[in-house]
Amino acid sequence: MLSFESDYTTGATPKILKRLQEANLEATSGYGNDRYTRSAKEKIKKACGGKGIEVDLLVGGTQTNAVVISTLLKDYEGVIAVDSGHINVHEAGAIEYTGHKVLAIEGKEGKLVASDLKKYLEKFYADSSYTHMVIPGMVYISYPTEYGTIYTKKELSDIYKICKTYKIPLFIDGARLGYGLMSKKSDMSIKDISKLSDVFYIGGTKVGALFGEAVVFTKSNRPKNFVTSIKKRGALLAKGKILGIQFDTLFTNNLYFEISRHAIETAEELKNVFKKKGYRFYIDSPTNQQFIIVDKKKVATLRKKVAFTWWGEYDNKRDILRFVTSWSTTSEHIDELTKIL
Amino acid sequence: MLSFESDYTTGATPKILKRLQEANLEATSGYGNDRYTRSAKEKIKKACGGKGIEVDLLVGGTQTNAVVISTLLKDYEGVIAVDSGHINVHEAGAIEYTGHKVLAIEGKEGKLVASDLKKYLEKFYADSSYTHMVIPGMVYISYPTEYGTIYTKKELSDIYKICKTYKIPLFIDGARLGYGLMSKKSDMSIKDISKLSDVFYIGGTKVGALFGEAVVFTKSNRPKNFVTSIKKRGALLAKGKILGIQFDTLFTNNLYFEISRHAIETAEELKNVFKKKGYRFYIDSPTNQQFIIVDKKKVATLRKKVAFTWWGEYDNKRDILRFVTSWSTTSEHIDELTKIL
Amino acid sequence: MLSFESDYTTGATPKILKRLQEANLEATSGYGNDRYTRSAKEKIKKACGGKGIEVDLLVGGTQTNAVVISTLLKDYEGVIAVDSGHINVHEAGAIEYTGHKVLAIEGKEGKLVASDLKKYLEKFYADSSYTHMVIPGMVYISYPTEYGTIYTKKELSDIYKICKTYKIPLFIDGARLGYGLMSKKSDMSIKDISKLSDVFYIGGTKVGALFGEAVVFTKSNRPKNFVTSIKKRGALLAKGKILGIQFDTLFTNNLYFEISRHAIETAEELKNVFKKKGYRFYIDSPTNQQFIIVDKKKVATLRKKVAFTWWGEYDNKRDILRFVTSWSTTSEHIDELTKIL
């Protein structure tokens, strides 16, 4: 069946499979001590600006959030996120499982507003009983957000400035990073992301890999004995080279960004299809996730012919549906959808 | 370089890569809700005896141990293991990270002795202050063990009987399960393992898969909302079908056991090579891990030509080296080794 | 200095000190295995209605919340509370430290509204991705609330009905229970509290004891091996009899309720003083905590002569101050305050 359900429904970009095949019988040491992983890290480091960059390859997004947040937070700290942030909603309490609170701030279209962050921090320290409260120790944002929106360079800079004032790291969840950076509305490169954050990750799972997320520490701030902390959380892949090969491929000849751009282009086509058919959008998303308002009766009909994500109710008569493109979406898929609509 | 370093140094058995390739562009739902995963679970269920069997697919071994142990233990309980058990030594404290103590009992050649287990439990409950101590809530053993040894059916039955008396589950770490069951010394099938335990896992990572461990709950005892508990621990793979395809392949036409048997056969060849050259064994292992006593000078020479694991010092003059075969070891590898020795 | 800062500023009701003195040199077993503790539990059990009641004595409120919530929640569950709930704000993340999320719902004057709870639960289970979210496993409310307000019997019954529908326990934080039950607006007894909840605690720290909170499991639902779970959390007092003696005293001849009523009477006097002086109240509290709106200049003057809690800003010119009475507040204190105002 035609599917716009998500960006993790298909396998991997063909070049990755080819290289897995080629390297298959080569024996290498485990746990990332192999030439593919070294090469991948080197390429990512270079792409992100070089100096002070340190890279680790993990398996999945929730895992990466939990590993990074729990190793960077101090005992008495929690992590600030918008209420719709992935760590606050759809990770089954993975952050709390590590003993830390998610400090939720109301977001706007999925984004953290710098002035709201400032207000939160000022109010916190103005409260004389703050030592009995969870001390904010990190800011978590997603780029793009769970609503497909992206921060401008100015917005990100403003947030990062506040973080630096309060001496708390800024962590960017980049599960869909490529789709954000390749958006036509984006005014940032991966080097900007690297400059304007303390740690972020480059999503592979949703952007062309079978799985894998590349964590980038940007300011020579990789936690000490990080491999042991990863192992302790059951997050160290034995055959690390499978991750190495994938990211080495994605960061060869700009592949990661090329396939991301492709998804953005099909997303634009998809938007146009809906627009032409007179549909309204729940949110104006410039990335690969599109949120469409659809009459409930139509939803029932559509469901038989195309897969999507039911996002919630818009009102009594209409639902919000999410349609997502990816590196593997083709113009044929869009054509099929046009017919169905 | 020639490598007998471990059984996770190469990729996957070729059939797996072929099927990943074939399914690559097919869109399926995520998180294991796909036909490959369903099929894999069904085949594993059948292989294990059917009734009461429930299967989940996870990514890695330490992760699986942590997920299973921490969801089955009650708040006030710990898990019994031999001192050399993987969870007690080489998982960076992953069990303790979940808030539970590993209760270590001295093992014999890596195995838990039933009478030692009994003594431990009797002594525990004879101690009037036991409510101030960690209450034993599970028994963990490895099959084969970290020393390559295996339990006989009688030995396993004896342990399981004690577990049932004390009403605590028996959990078998089967990271190398295939290599244990295909050992010429084994008197058990996977159905026996299933009968004589409450939960175990079928190692994929070390037995032909890129990664993956299949957890088998054997007595209709899968924890409620287990998917949420897996997600909470960052252990739920988004593209679950990658796991599904791998285990579906391994459990089609007995492939898992065939490639395991192959590794045992090359292990026997390897043993013979060492024996003929006059080497002594640290332990008499009937599986794919072999522990050889080697003169320290020879170790230095060997290191240049072949990869192995340095296991520890035997005495001032000699070391213990571990040589491991796997599904991907060939007779050519053995021949090469013969020349080197 | 005159103090209305809180209800934990003085020591213990004199009878408690007297009995500690009398029992001082008597040797008893530790950890609650003593006749005083047994007697205290028996008296509390009787006061709460007898059948199915089980009692444990702990040291402090945050500790009690963490112990009860973390032992009753299942692995994949979180606890629902209003946003102003003590566990959500002023316990430094003690619940999250146990690995569980606090699921915050907007409250009304500190109270959870039954219909809001219902809506939350309905929406949760209507979301098809709920297995990726923290499953609500308990409802936590405070009686009286952090704003001094109390639930009517009807309101509590409505909440409890919903809990029973969803099969999740209702836990009442009774750190100030006596002050709630003795309020002139209260239409409930401790037996009602016991009937309409699964577990609650009777605050001693704020109601006449040096310290101590009596946890009451009301439906034969005390967790198995609860003492071990308490010990594991460092919450088991060695000299348990110190707790036993205090609660035995408080539950002899209705003392707990008598001293609570006294605090309510002085709170009424205090309210009248402020009213007569023309002050406005931030909230209409029928218990021992009073929230007064005070001009910022006046706040500065007052601070020199009387201790209170600064609760927050009301607007640019006015603050909210909290004045609290307790078992140890006297009419002389109120007279002094009158002069100061």
Next chain:
Amino acid sequence: MLSFESDYTTGATPKILKRLQEANLEATSGYGNDRYTRSAKEKIKKACGGKGIEVDLLVGGTQTNAVVISTLLKDYEGVIAVDSGHINVHEAGAIEYTGHKVLAIEGKEGKLVASDLKKYLEKFYADSSYTHMVIPGMVYISYPTEYGTIYTKKELSDIYKICKTYKIPLFIDGARLGYGLMSKKSDMSIKDISKLSDVFYIGGTKVGALFGEAVVFTKSNRPKNFVTSIKKRGALLAKGKILGIQFDTLFTNNLYFEISRHAIETAEELKNVFKKKGYRFYIDSPTNQQFIIVDKKKVATLRKKVAFTWWGEYDNKRDILRFVTSWSTTSEHIDELTKIL
């Protein structure tokens, strides 16, 4: 009944009760922000040598161990202790509950032997797979030990030297500190303990207080925001002054050491009683805990007339019993015991 069961069977040294009485109606701020706590900390600081000393007052021993160890350990670290260490046996897994492993080393009569510690650390770092293991991050010892034995200054210095070489803190559990320091075999003062450790605590619960343990950070190394970490663990007493008054009393006019010496003197009397009657000792303890080998039949008879702790079986015919004196043991108690024996 006559009791030598433990040193936490009676209440508090009378001066403490007197001062609690005197301060009872004085209103002070909570959580340790009161003049009694300040005074107590100052006196302890002075007693311990002054410079660099920082003091916190907690409620109980297991709680203190968990708070100190879990706030000082880094994410990837565990704590070394002898197998008989309190944290390894009788705290229901409180350390593991905080996510950290106790790394047990075989002790000698309850003591950690410096050369064993050295060997453990050398072997650990010689293992090439150590990053997959729990990294030793602290050494925990008890003074006196769980067997009543004490370290000499030379022994403690040797251990501390190793800790400094490996840059890991040394933590001394001083639940019975006074009884150790006042032992006739002791060649150390509290200033020595302070010099030769990074953190230790002064047990109040077992040495004259109703409850309370004073944590002493000795090298300006108190963790940042420690109060928040204490609160997060439910270990912050609301009426902090109850702790303050107790330790202020104990550290006025040397009271802590005087009552400790008294317990040692009655322990000597008790030893003599057993010696004269021909009993043998399981261990030669120079402190207030005595371990006597008693014929099983005699055990049954004794049990009717005197309380003690059954420590374990010596052989088929004999048990090991523990008899403990304390600040509240009198010569009359010893006389009574003589008659019974």
